[in-house]
Amino acid sequence: MTRENEVILEVENLKAYYQMNYFGVSREVRAVDDITVTMRKNEVYGIAGESSSGKTSFIKVLAAAIRPPLRVVQGTVKYNFSNGPIDVAHATPEQIETVRWKHLSYIMQGSMSVLNPVRRIGKTFQDFAQRPLGLKGEAFEERVVNHLARLKLPPDVLRAYPHELSGGMRQRVTIGLATVCHPEFIIADEPTTALDVVVQKEVLQLIRDIQTEMGASVVFVTHDMSVHANVADRVGIIYAGRLVEEGPTRDMFFAPKHPYTAHLVASLPRIGDTQQRPALEGRPPNLADPPQGCRFHPRCPLAVDKCRKEVPPMEVVGPDHRTACWRWKDVEPLVNTTAPAGVMA
Numbered sequence: 609m610t611r612e613n614e615v616i617l618e619v620e621n622l623k624a625y626y627q628m629n630y631f632g633v634s635r636e637v638r639a640v641d642d643i644t645v646t647m648r649k650n651e652v653y654g655i656a657g658e659s660s661s662g663k664t665s666f667i668k669v670l671a672a673a674i675r676p677p678l679r680v681v682q683g684t685v686k687y688n689f690s691n692g693p694i695d696v697a698h699a700t701p702e703q704i705e706t707v708r709w710k711h712l713s714y715i716m717q718g719s720m721s722v723l724n725p726v727r728r729i730g731k732t733f734q735d736f737a738q739r740p741l742g743l744k745g746e747a748f749e750e751r752v753v754n755h756l757a758r759l760k761l762p763p764d765v766l767r768a769y770p771h772e773l774s775g776g777m778r779q780r781v782t783i784g785l786a787t788v789c790h791p792e793f794i795i796a797d798e799p800t801t802a803l804d805v806v807v808q809k810e811v812l813q814l815i816r817d818i819q820t821e822m823g824a825s826v827v828f829v830t831h832d833m834s835v836h837a838n839v840a841d842r843v844g845i846i847y848a849g850r851l852v853e854e855g856p857t858r859d860m861f862f863a864p865k866h867p868y869t870a871h872l873v874a875s876l877p878r879i880g881d882t883q884q885r886p887a888l889e890g891r892p893p894n895l896a897d898p899p900q901g902c903r904f905h906p907r908c909p910l911a912v913d914k915c916r917k918e919v920p921p922m923e924v925v926g927p928d929h930r931t932a933c934w935r936w937k938d939v940e941p942l943v944n945t946t947a948p949a950g951v952m953a
């Protein structure tokens with residue numbers, strides 16, 4: 609087995625719910641509902657899906673950043689790190705500390721939420737990285753300055769407060785924090801949202817370069833399919849708390865096997881395309897009371913009686929390609945075969 613095919617993360621039957629109690633009435637939001645997925649060393653895995661589908665909740669569990677009311681109610685999240693295996697869904701805070709930043713790092717949504725507004729960037733680097741790196745004084749500073757240079761950030765950034773930097777610089781600082789310890793697994797939530805298009809491209813290229821250079825695995829979330837087309841090796845689609853399809857990026861764009869993926873892909877602009885794009889009717893379900901059977905059935909143009917009653921299992925439909933749809937053989941791409949921006953025809 610080559611290093612590329614080695615498994616770094618195995619998620620099995622993961623369920624994570626928000627369990628709340630208001631004035632004696634309990635409510636459960638099934639944000640992550642029975643997800644099984646494997647990720648490999650050296651790969652970039654993109655997670656897509658519309659707002660409130662559970663993407664952030666899922667990667668919070670992967671990042672061992674679970675806080676009440678979110679709770680893991682079933683399943684395992686096992687990493688095979690170089691310092692040994694760990695199931696972060698059931699590990700103690702002390703065990704998670706042994707992998708945090710050095711093996712597993714997390715770029716949260718919105719860089720300002722990680723950067724303390726009243727702390728200089730240099731201090732934040734100390735808080736995050738000094739202990740995992742085991743370096744002090746000049747040796748630590750040299751390591752950080754060299755790393756910042758790779759991210760095209762000057763050393764005086766370390767003396768700045770977050771508000772003194774531009775949005776793009778702040779995002780690069782956040783990527784710097786998440787990568788300075790050379791982690792084996794990097795998790796990024798919407799790393800480019802709220803940045804302008806030019807900076808977006810720069811930040812994506814940076815994540816790609818660092819990933820290649822360090823041989824790390826990256827899982828990132830964005831609802832923007834064109835980002836997946838440009839960056840991901842494989843893409844997983846989440847709908848209403850469930851993984852509904854995953855496959856090599858190219859196959860997902862050219863031969864989707866789930867009607868929801870077909871809609872997401874069709875929403876991408878194509879050069880010279882004058883075709884009317886079919887709109888997806890309806891709204892995603894309430895995760896406190898999801899529909900029976902396939903959760904996509906109320907919006908699905910292919911739905912039959914079985915879809916309303918029985919949950920479709922994940923089926924292998926091609927090399928590295930799985931889908932959870934009773935009617936996957938009837939799914940057709942919704943647009944002509946012109947490649948969307950960034951996807952090689």
Ligand SMILES: Nc1ncnc2c1ncn2[C@@H]1O[C@H](COP(=O)(O)OP(=O)(O)OP(=O)(O)O)[C@@H](O)[C@H]1O
Pocket residue numbers: 626637639657658659660661662663664665666677831895
């Ligand atoms: N702290 C919370 N308490 C209760 N419910 C929550 C909480 N955070 C999220 N949820 C609910 O969990 C579900 C999944 O939300 P999540 O943020 O994971 O989705 P998402 O796909 O990341 O959305 P977005 O793209 O808008 O960030 C939604 O129904 C949301 O309302």
